[in-house]
Amino acid sequence: MTTSDEASQTGPGERITEAEHAVMEVLWDRPRQTAAEVCEDVCATRGWSLATVKTLLSRLVQKGAAAAEPDGRRFLYSPLIAREDYVGGESRRLVDRLFGGSAASLVAHLAETEALTADDLAEIEALLKELKS
Amino acid sequence: MTTSDEASQTGPGERITEAEHAVMEVLWDRPRQTAAEVCEDVCATRGWSLATVKTLLSRLVQKGAAAAEPDGRRFLYSPLIAREDYVGGESRRLVDRLFGGSAASLVAHLAETEALTADDLAEIEALLKELKS
DNA sequence: TCGCCATGACTACAGGTGTAATCACAAGAG
DNA sequence: CTCTTGTGATTACACCTGTAGTCATGGCGA
Incomplete structure (x- = not known):
């Protein structure tokens, strides 16, 4: 099960990009955050706008890497794949x-x-x- | 010089993509090959056409990662960046x-x-x- | 009640990437 | 001398990525 098994990463095979990964790190650090909260963590360092973070969060949800739990008007985002799995997958690759x-x-x-x-x-x-x- | 120095990879900073990397491996394995020869090595395994290999070789030359030495009508391609440097860079990343x-x-x-x-x-x-x- | 604001959904768009077809052209076959 | 063929250059094009703007809408303050 070394070079074979492609779609092992817990979530569907969809690859997570680097920008998306930055968002995932924030979610791993603390789950159940709103888009605005995530932005507070990364927008400064990466020079992103809130809109960018929203897009990335949507893509992560689409890819099955994050979950969006409705909380009134907004969503609380949480990681769906474990950091270890991601890190392990990337390392193995x-x-x-x-x-x-x-x-x-x-x-x-x-x-x-x-x-x-x-x-x-x-x-x-x-x-x-x-x-x- | 650990996390800093970005453009260290011998060639210009241009990143090498995965497809390009497959071609580089062939060149590292044996330098001074023609496009056709490279294709013989990778086209089968990756399901590529010769055209694809040519494109990738061009891009590698553009990026300064490979050299194209004229040999009559065609070119002999050789790697310009050392495999070690590439591997080191990727590992560090x-x-x-x-x-x-x-x-x-x-x-x-x-x-x-x-x-x-x-x-x-x-x-x-x-x-x-x-x-x- | 009425307008503002936060928020997700949708749209946008340039640049990179994978993959390839087509073009021009020179060397060699006949 | 002409035709074929191998070859790089040019062009193509869809999809992915980074980055963001716009739109619709529902809740909240006045």
Whole structure:
């Protein structure tokens, strides 16, 4: 179940784009927010208008990645797919595409290009110890 | 120089798309190929026509990711950016976007979601030993 | 009651991407 | 010398993405 299973991401296969992902992060951070609230979180940093956020939220709902729960006049938006699933899917895609599916190769690459600090290495080492127990 | 430096990818900042990447892989595998040769490698697997490959090659040249060396009537295409640079850039993007720039977090995630096989773990362990020496 | 405002739905639109057909043209076959 | 054929250049076009404006409508303050 490594390179195969495409539509595994909990929601329907629909891919989430980068802009949409930014919105998802806000929803993951705190579910049940209105469009305006989400905007407060991202509009500043990304230079977006409220309209943009609304569009992205709609698209996320369409894609089955977020839920819109009616609350009087407006909607409260919540994530429908778990962050872990998304992150896992994206990671796997990268590993499959660039490292022939070998996660170890990715780690090796990060290490070789010095993308890993000494702290990183220590952390990973600790992690490995834990995993082996 | 971790989260900052955008246009680091050797070639100009122009992003390489997934379809283009498939072509780059062929060029990395063996430089100085004609469009037809590249097609032989990818057209079957991706279900592309020669025309598609030509378009992608042109775009890669435009983006400064590949070079077209005239050879009589045709061109021999070669990669201009190193695979390592590309892979590194993509990996970094992922780590920055999904793991707050912490490569260790990525490894942790892979481990937790069991994306790492026992072999992977052993390999990584060996790697770490080597790095510490 | 009446108009304003917040809000989602719908529409817009430029630029990127995937995929390809068509055009022009030069080298080689006959 | 002419016709075919391989080749890059040009053009095409639908769909996706980022970004946003407009519209209709219902609730709320005056």
